Amino acid sequence: MSIPGAEVIEVHRSIGHIHNSSQKDEGRHIVLRNVPEEIFTRLGSDLLLPIRHHLTLNHTDRGRCDLIDWIYKDPTRPDYTRIFLHYECTLKKYEKKFFTNTRLSENGSLIISNVTPENDGIYIVIVYNSTGERIQRDYYIVHVEGQVWSRIRHFLSPIAVFVFYTVLLIFIVNDLRKMKNEKNRSERKTRRRDQMEMEMEPTYYNDRN
Incomplete structure (x- = not known):
């Protein structure tokens, strides 16, 4: 499945974090994955979509915190929906009424509790370090199994x-x-x-x- 990454990156233009994917981050291995990872889960289970770095999310200096952006895409719709944005040491949750069973772990990984049919779809995470370099971009395609009637009801x-x-x-x-x-x-x-x-x-x- 091809995912138009340019559209995802577009959401970062307003906060000035567009960088070339060939950049290096001192002391860290930069993870820029363009191949989506498919995950199969069942209704009612718990799911963890990981952040692959140890990040700084709390600091007295707001400029020292790393940035995390979690984005969701419904495969049946053309647009993207932001779920979480951790920026300048502050976490903001978007679309609360649609993502009621999601939260972030201490290191920024996305936790989905009691998976429902609405959780089926594409999840994108983009991470920047405090200097503005992108160090991770992952695509997770979540398939919720055992939901024939539930999927019909979902639509x-x-x-x-x-x-x-x-x-x-x-x-x-x-x-x-x-x-x-x-x-x-x-x-x-x-x-x-x-x-x-x-x-x-x-x-x-x-x-x-």
């Missing part, structure tokens, strides 16, 4: 769910109306039969007069 929009339940409610109301009409017809037949039986009963007269 159902709120509107589709609303329409489904509306149609279901209409069917239930129609069935109740049919049952009520059947009951009314049955009661009318019973009353009509009783009336006819009463009319057919013989009348006896007293002949003593």
